[in-house]
Amino acid sequence: MTWIFFDPNFSGQGLGKQSVEYCLNLLGKDERVEIFIVTTSQLAYKFFEKFDYRIIRIEKNYWGDGLDLYEMEKSKE
Template identity: 35%
Template sequence: MQNVGIRVYNVVDKPLVLHLLRLNTPTYFAPEEEKDLLYYLAHEVEEYYVLECDGEVIGCGGVNYDQNRTIGKISWDILHPEHQGKGLGSLLLLYRIKNLREQPQVKQITVRTSQLVYLFYEKHGFQLRQITRDYWSPGFDLYHMEYEGAL
């Protein structure tokens, strides 16, 4: 495998993150979600990371907190289509799960995703708790999932 690393997101990464989103639209994201990502990057980032391969940003994903930081929420996972299915998305997800598990106040880890990728999270220990049809956009359902691994 090439030289792969995870680092903290910097505002100069924003165009690269938007490019990743656009490469995955409409396959995994609805076009209207771009404005939501822009808002998130400007106002809601608590912990956000980029995944680099040979110095190129090929993925990103974050963590947000709820209920006095007792709930860690996996947020805005995006991976370049050419790098999907190679274990790199798993690397980025497991990095964040490990960080959350090392925080004693975190009692639960959740993710809100769609029917298009929920199986990815399921194979990493998340269980489906609720489905809301057409939540993100028509044809893009919300799948609320909770991590069932040990914390």
């Protein structure tokens, strides 16, 4: 999963949460999937921590000046 964007007018309506839960549920049914990986930034990593993702790598300025890569993963439950 990389980047989830919604129109700011829809902020706070749970669309991000629903999107992540949908992806995890769909991918979780696939027996080949053992781990979930997310690439995001310092602006959104805390959102993914709510889904039990943990940071495995940070790379400064990866996405551009001042926008760092936060690579995160979670085990399949």
